[in-house]
Amino acid sequence: MSTKTVEINVAQGREMGPGGSAVPSPLAPFDIPEPDLGGDRMLINIGPQHPATHGVLRLVCELDGETVTRVKPDIGYLHSSFEKLGEYRTWNQIVPLTDRMDYLAPLIYNCAFVMSVEQLMGIQVTERCKVVRVILMELDRIFGHLLWLGTTAIDVGAFTPFLYSFQQREKIYTLHEALTGARITTSATRVGGMMADLPEGWLDDLLEFLDRFPKTLDEVDRLLTGNQIHIGRTQGVGAISADEAINYGLTGPNLRASGVAYDLRKDRPYYDYETYDFEVPIGEHGDCYDRYLCRMEEMRQSVRILYQAMARLPEGPINVEDPNISLPSKTDAMSDMESMIHHFKLITEGIPAPEGDCYGAVEGSKGELGMYVVAEEGGTKPVRWRVRPPSFVNLSVIPKLAEGHLVSDLIMINASLDIVLGEIDR
């Protein structure tokens, strides 16, 4: 029978305690031969309805004692055929479908979709629109990471960070609501611009949030980063090397935790991200703890980007001034013949696209979010609209990460991947 050694390595080149001293290990390493339990394997089902699966996900696990020997995820419970529905809708009508995929960071999905369609059609959005979209995407990166932070902390037994992070999320909900009228299903973007410009006073509310949020983040940081239980549950758990992480298709913080500095905002920049001053945090060990550290740092970097974007936000129109793309104002449509015709044509027919395809990828909160749109000449609807789902690919790595770990580690690994089932099942 094999012996299992549990070691908690806190001296992985990090400064843990005050003054740079390593935090002493909470558990003494032990080395006890496992009792012979007959070698039978047990099969257990986690989910599909279980709070620790973070959605309607079923994990079929084969256990040897308490060790996971095999795990097979079973997905599809939330399948809504969004991609098929999109083929029956005009470009702008697809926008509401996008935020229902990742309801934890809806604005990123809104922006990513229209960005890809605009690229396909060769539309240059206005400078103001670019900066507004950067603001919205970074805000929702914080939004998505905060949910991850709270729920993951609960999975390892820490309840307080959940309350702290959801209190901050509530403030972002309020910002969403002020901007779009909806808290989750934002649908804020349109091809060629936004549904509406930022409402009056919105930036002041955002500024107020940004001034207070880092303090809360530091509090959570103090609760978790040096927390011995948290360290024991996450360090060395679910580790993956850099080469393997790339080969297995991990993206986002999950990839960067393995030490690969691949961030689409830096490597394949869009919306002038190359002109913002921010850093891409990377980990070293690719384990759950490094993923946690990466996401915490990403939130701080997002705050930096948000300050810079607010400072540079130019005045000017938010929508492109092309009557074949942007809707006229309501007043114009009611009083001006030509505007009314444009309005009618845009609503009934939609915006024609050229023949071709376009893969527009952004750095979502969960990884590389690609929107692949294929159009035929003059098509006002996509021939194919494909979402490259970051958490779908990230979740497919879970058998590789979890096998050999304990069942309780499987829960932590699943949480650390930051999945959202709405987008996995689509």
Added chain:
Amino acid sequence: MSDDAKGGLDSVGDGPVSSDSTEADPTPSSGDPSQHASVAALIERFGDAVLRHALNAGDQWVVWVDHRKSHEALAWLKNDAAHAFDMMSDVTAVDYGQGRPVEVVYQMYSTTHGRALRVRCPLPHDALEIDSVYDLWKSVNWLEREVYDLFGVTFRGHPDLRRILMPADYAEGHPLRKDFPLRGRFSRAEQTRRALNQDVDRFYVTDEIEHAEPQQVGAAEVGTLPASSKASGESV
């Protein structure tokens, strides 16, 4: 066959376009391949197997590769140090309907060279088969399963080619094909009948992990667990 795609409610009962008329549509290549080192090298090395190339959406390079050579070409793109496409971001498929080939689409990126490339492999409608690239990139595991599930493309050599988003016993076909109606092939009554007649217990006795023998895993007990769910199927 009508040339126009049906829209709105007209297409709810049928697919938007039929899959069976044939229409050859040779599109000329576009873009200057010398701008993209990998495209130029691919054309030079594989010659006729590279069907055409295009520069789409401003700066995105696409090459169409013969599906019989797809694995060879993709392996070369990954393993040759001058290209090193180590990241396979996405595998999907496009069905244009009207008998045009279903195209399997690979989105690749090289973290070494910072270069992206899209490879499309047209497959004839009556032989939707292509070599799996699971041996090259592990990331395609679920992506190929999804294409198989939604388009019916078989990936030769994939270790675990099962349906992934649709239920394992889904009998209506492959939903993202253009001849698939939006509300499914069966009538609503038939869909309801099938849903109610589902053997719910089957979902509790997993057959996904083959080597765990039933007597060891206690399948008998597990299988009889949801007695109430059995009853609910009849009572509805």
